[in-house]
Amino acid sequence: MKIALIHPFGFDVKYVMPLAMGYLKSNTDKKHDTRLFDFSLDKIPADSARFIRILENFSPDIVCTSCWGPTYKESVRILKVAKALNPQTVTCLGGVQITSYAGHIIKYETGADFLFRGECELSFPVFVEEIDSQNGDFSKVRGLMHKDKDGNIVENMIEQARDCSGLFPAPPGNSINSLDDIIIPDYKAMRLQDYLKQGYKFSTTHNRNAPVWITRGCGYRCEYCAAPQLNGKLIRAHSIKYSLAWIRHLKEKENIEHINIIDDNFTFHLKYAKEFCKALIEENIDVTMGTPNGIRMQRFDEEMAQLMKKAGWENVVIAPESGSVSTLERMKKDLKPDIVPPIVKMIKKNGLKAHGFFILGYPGDTKEDLEMTLKFMHECDFDFFFLNNFQALSGTPVFNKLVERGEIQADFLPKNYSDGSRAYTPETLKDVNFPKLVLSQYMKMYAKSPSKLFYALKLFHPHLVVKKITKNIRNSVQKEEQIQTVSDEEFDRILEKISKEKYVAEEAKTIYN
Numbered sequence: 160m161k162i163a164l165i166h167p168f169g170f171d172v173k174y175v176m177p178l179a180m181g182y183l184k185s186n187t188d189k190k191h192d193t194r195l196f197d198f199s200l201d202k203i204p205a206d207s208a209r210f211i212r213i214l215e216n217f218s219p220d221i222v223c224t225s226c227w228g229p230t231y232k233e234s235v236r237i238l239k240v241a242k243a244l245n246p247q248t249v250t251c252l253g254g255v256q257i258t259s260y261a262g263h264i265i266k267y268e269t270g271a272d273f274l275f276r277g278e279c280e281l282s283f284p285v286f287v288e289e290i291d292s293q294n295g296d297f298s299k300v301r302g303l304m305h306k307d308k309d310g311n312i313v314e315n316m317i318e319q320a321r322d323c324s325g326l327f328p329a330p331p332g333n334s335i336n337s338l339d340d341i342i343i344p345d346y347k348a349m350r351l352q353d354y355l356k357q358g359y360k361f362s363t364t365h366n367r368n369a370p371v372w373i374t375r376g377c378g379y380r381c382e383y384c385a386a387p388q389l390n391g392k393l394i395r396a397h398s399i400k401y402s403l404a405w406i407r408h409l410k411e412k413e414n415i416e417h418i419n420i421i422d423d424n425f426t427f428h429l430k431y432a433k434e435f436c437k438a439l440i441e442e443n444i445d446v447t448m449g450t451p452n453g454i455r456m457q458r459f460d461e462e463m464a465q466l467m468k469k470a471g472w473e474n475v476v477i478a479p480e481s482g483s484v485s486t487l488e489r490m491k492k493d494l495k496p497d498i499v500p501p502i503v504k505m506i507k508k509n510g511l512k513a514h515g516f517f518i519l520g521y522p523g524d525t526k527e528d529l530e531m532t533l534k535f536m537h538e539c540d541f542d543f544f545f546l547n548n549f550q551a552l553s554g555t556p557v558f559n560k561l562v563e564r565g566e567i568q569a570d571f572l573p574k575n576y577s578d579g580s581r582a583y584t585p586e587t588l589k590d591v592n593f594p595k596l597v598l599s600q601y602m603k604m605y606a607k608s609p610s611k612l613f614y615a616l617k618l619f620h621p622h623l624v625v626k627k628i629t630k631n632i633r634n635s636v637q638k639e640e641q642i643q644t645v646s647d648e649e650f651d652r653i654l655e656k657i658s659k660e661k662y663v664a665e666e667a668k669t670i671y672n
Contacts, residue, residue, distance in 0.1 A: 160191045160192070160220045160221065160287065160290070160291050161191070161192045161194075161217060161218060161219040161220050161221070162187065162191055162192065162193040162194070162219060162220065162221045162222075162223065162287065163194060163196060163214070163217060163219035163221070163222045163223070163241075164177075164180045164183050164184060164193065164194065164195045164196065164223050164224075165180075165195075165196050165198060165222065165223065165224040165234075165237055166180050166195065166196065166197045166198060166199055166200075166224070166225070167198055167199065167205070167224055167225075167226060167230045167233040167234045167237055168198040168199055168202065168203055168204045168205065168230075168233055169199060169229060169230040169233045169575075170199040170227075170230060171199075171575070172199055172200050172354060172357050172358075172359060173357070173358050173359060173360065173619075174359065174360065174361045174362075175199070176349055176351070176354050176359060176370070177195065177197055177199075177225075177349050178344055178349070178370055178372070178421075179225045179253070179254065179279075180195050180197075180225060180348075180349065181195070181344030181345045181346060181348060181349040182279075182280045182341070182342075182344045182345075183223065183279065183280065183283050184344070184345040184348040184349075185342040185343065185344055185345040185348075186280045186281065186283070186284055186341060186342050187283065187284050187287055188284060188287070188288070191287060191291070194217065194219075194348075195345070195348040195349065195350075196213060197349075197350060198210065198237075200350060200353060200354065200357065204233065204236075204645075205233055205236035205237045205239075205240050206236065206240075206645045206649075206650055206653055210237075210240065211240065211244070211657065214240065214241060214244055215244060218245070219241075219248060220248065220249060220290070221248070221249045221250075221251065221287065221290060222237070222238060222241040222248055222249070222250050222251070223250075223251040223252075223253070223275075223283070224237050224238065224251075224252060224253075224254075225252075225253045225254035225257075226252070226253075226254040226255070226256050226257070227254060227255045227256055228255070228256050228550070228552060228553055228572045228573040229572065229573055229574060229575050230256075231256045231572055232572070234252060234254075235252075235269045235270055235271075236270075236650060237270075238250040238252060238269065238270030238271050239270035239650075239654055240653075240654065240657065241270070242270050243654045243657040243658045244657055249272055249273070249290055250270055250271050250272050250273070251271060251272065251273045251274075251275055251283075251286075252264075252269060252270075252271035252273075252274055252275070253274065253275030253276070253279055255385060255389060255552075256553055257274050257275065257276060258275075258276040258277050258317075258385075258388060258389050259385040259388045259389065259552065259553055259554030259555065260553035260554040261274050261276050261304050261314075263553070263554075263569060263570075265304055265305075265306070265312060272305065273286070273297075273303055273304070273305045274303070274304040274305065275302050275303060275304075276302045276303075276304060276317055277301075277302045277317035277318055277319070277389065277390065277391075278302070278317070278318050278319065278320065278375070278390060279302055279318065280320075280341045280342075281301075281318060281320060281336050281340060281341060282300050282301040282302050282303065282318045285299050285300050285301075286300045286303065297313070297315070298315065300315060301315055301316055301317060301318035302315060302316075302317045302318050303315045317391070318336075319376075319390070319391045319393065319395070320336045320337055320338045320340065320341060320375075320395070321336065321337040321338065321395065322337075322338065322393075322395035322396055323337050323338045323339040323395075323396065323397050323398040323401065324395075324396040324397070324398060324399070324428070324431050325398070326396075326428060326430055326431045326434070338375070338395055338396070338397045338398075338401075339397055339398055339401045343371075343405050343408065346369065346409070346412075346413055351369060351413055352413070355367060355368075360618075360619060361419050361421075361449075361451050362419070362449060362451035362474075362476070362514070362618060362619075363417045363419065363447070363449050363451070363473075363618065364473065364614075364617040364618055365416050365417035365447060366416075367414060367415050367416040367417065368415065368416065368417035368418070368419055368449075369409050369413065369415045369417075369418065369419065370418075370419045370420075370421045371402070371405055371406065371409070371418055371419070371420055371421070372420075372421055372422060373396060373397055373402050373420050373422055373425060373435070374394055374395065374396040374397070374422045374424060374425055374427070374428075374431075375390040375391075375394070375395050375396075375422070376390045376391050376392060376393050376394035376395055376423075376424065377390065377392065377394065377423045377424055378392045378393070378394060378424075378427070379455070379493065380491045380493070380556075381490055381491055381492055382489070382490055382491045382555060382556040382557040382560075383490060383518065383521070383549065383550075383551075383552065383555055383557050384552070384555060385552045385553075385554060385555050386423045388554060388555075390423075394424050394427045394428065396428065396431055399431075399434060399435050399438045402435065403438060403439065403442055403444070406418050406439070406444055406446060407442070407444055409446075410444050410445065410446055415446065416446060416447065417446060417447045417448070417449065418446050418447070418448050418449070419448075419449045419450075419451050420448065420449065420450050421451065421452055422450065422452065423452055423453075424454070424455060424458070425450050425454055426450075426454045426455065426458045426459055426463060427455060427458050429458055429459075429460070429463060432463060433462065433463060433466055435470075436463075436466035436467060436469070436470040437466065437470075439470045439471070440466075440469050440470050446471060447471040447472070447473055448467070448470055448471040448472045448473075449472065449473070449474065449476075450472070450475070450476060451476055452476070453476040453477055453478040453516055454475065454476065454477065456477050456479075456494070456498060456499065456502050457494075457498075459475075459477075459502065461505060461509070464505055464506060464508075464509040464511065465509055467509075467511065468509050468510050468511055472511060473511065473512060474511055474512035474513070474514050474542070474543075475506045475511050475512070475513060475514070476514040476515070476516065477499070477502060477503075477506075477513070477514070477515055477516070478515070478516035479494065479496065479499045479515055479516070479517065479535070479536075479539075480492055480494075480516060480517055480518045481496075481517065481518060481521065481528070481531075481532045481535075482496050482531045482532040482533075482534065482535025482536060483496075483524070483527075483528040483529075483531040483532055483535075484496065485523075485528060486521050486523070486524055486528045486532070489521065489522070489523050490518075490521060490557075491556075496535060499515075499535075499539055500538070500539050503515075503539050503540065503541060507542075512542040512543070512614070513539075513540075513541050513542050514541060514542060514543045514544065514545065515536065515539060515541040515543075515544040515545070516544075516545050516547065517532060517536055517544060517545065517546055517547065518547050518548075518549050519532070519546055519547065519548055519549065519593065519596070519597070520548055520549045520581065520583075520584055520585060520588055520591070520593065521549045521585070522549070522557060522560070522561060522566070522583075522585050523585060523587075524585055524587060524588060525587050525588075526587070526588065526591070529588065529591070533600060536600070537600075537603065537604070537607075542611060542614060543611065543614065543615060543618060544600075544604070546597045546600060546601075548580070548581045548593060549581075549583065550573035550574070550582065550583075551567055551571060551573060551582070551583050552573060553571070553572070558571075561583070566583070566586075567583060571583070581593055
């Protein structure tokens with residue numbers, strides 16, 4: 160069978176690469192012709208002639224794409240074009256947006272025959288074999304959601320592969336595989352080297368960096384976060400042997416110098432995290448390490464900081480999110496601000512840089528809450544802080560509350576995560592100029608400590624820094640620019656022409672370009 164795995168246009172290639180698609184590529188049986196098409200890296204939107212030519216030339220039996228909220232509409236367009244070119248093509252849609260909001264999405268026309276929720280590295284290959292054999296017994300495919308021939312919604316249990324660390328209890332009996340059964344992502348198919356040439360650099364001073372995913376799951380209840388829905392509340396881990404082999408592979412086969420563990424809770428099981436660091440020190444693989452998505456402050460101590468430093472960590476990211484007790488309570492963050500400054504000092508004392516995450520404009524925030532956060536942020540004296548505009552992620556508790564209160568619609572989508580765009584602002588902060596505010600806080604940090612500006616330029620690709628500063632300056636004096644895309648009406652016209660007239664490449668070029 161021919162399988163097209165499509166990473167949609169719209170992701171920022173400076174800090175996002177198609178890890179999910181890399182997993183599907185490596186775990187699907189090699190007897191199938193499975194190809195990964197990266198339309199973010201190649202800048203190919205679904206309404207372009209180039210995209211149509213690629214699908215026509217490959218003529219896939221299955222088209223699968225994965226999306227976040229900001230790329231959801233583009234993913235839908237990809238599948239609709241695939242169906243217009245060949246109605247017999249089997250279309251699949253997965254990713255963060257689908258996992259957290261599938262019950263809503265399946266009610267509408269998306270172009271997808273099947274939705275995949277949660278971890279699909281082991282369930283997608285089962286699905287492919289059912290399609291290939293024409294048996295169609297989709298009850299075997301965990302995480303699958305679809306409509307049967309009578310239009311009834313069928314929702315299979317989500318896959319959660321078992322823990323392999325041996326350090327904590329296995330999950331309940333709904334899991335049938337282990338994490339170590341999963342083959343590491345196919346970095347060649349992901350075009351890792353092309354990403355590095357384009358300046359991919361996720362919160363590190365090292366240019367030759369790559370992501371790995373060691374532990375999965377989140378047991379916390381933060382209302383703004385979709386992590387527990389995506390990978391479950393039980394935190395599981397690969398065996399240390401598996402993880403070290405993965406890191407060694409990236410060092411030896413891809414010449415990687417820095418490894419980013421992109422887990423949400425790498426240090427949740429402190430014993431595991433410490434044993435991992437000790438094993439990494441003993442292996443002496445000669446890479447630096449990072450945990451750019453942050454670690455939980457309550458799951459961190461002096462010994463952990465010392466081990467991370469010895470194992471190659473250069474910075475530690477923590478996520479206070481706010482300096483306001485009231486905001487933290489509304490977030491259900493289960494955190495008191497007064498624990499943060501001592502942890503920042505401990506990180507620095509052990510020779511590590513301290514980075515902090517903060518969310519601006521959370522629902523219910525007042526100007527007083529905002530001022531408390533900004534004051535607290537500077538008092539902590541982070542080496543770098545990330546100011547993130549609040550994004551209402553589909554299906555999260557805070558998203559559902561905003562829909563119930565009529566503050567957003569059920570089909571609300573967040574804007575680009577990386578460029579600071581706001582899609583929602585609390586009524587209490589409507590007159591706050593957020594781009595100007597964000598710019599002023601970074602300028603304040605750099606004025607107080609100029610060395611932090613040079614550190615930021617090492618930490619991020621200079622193009623990304625300039626882009627963000629320019630956007631904030633522009634948006635501080637005018638309304639945020641709107642991304643120009645083909646309208647829904649124009650896109651429907653394109654679909655109709657594809658379906659009725661079956662344009663070949665040269666004909667399409669004159670119409671769509």
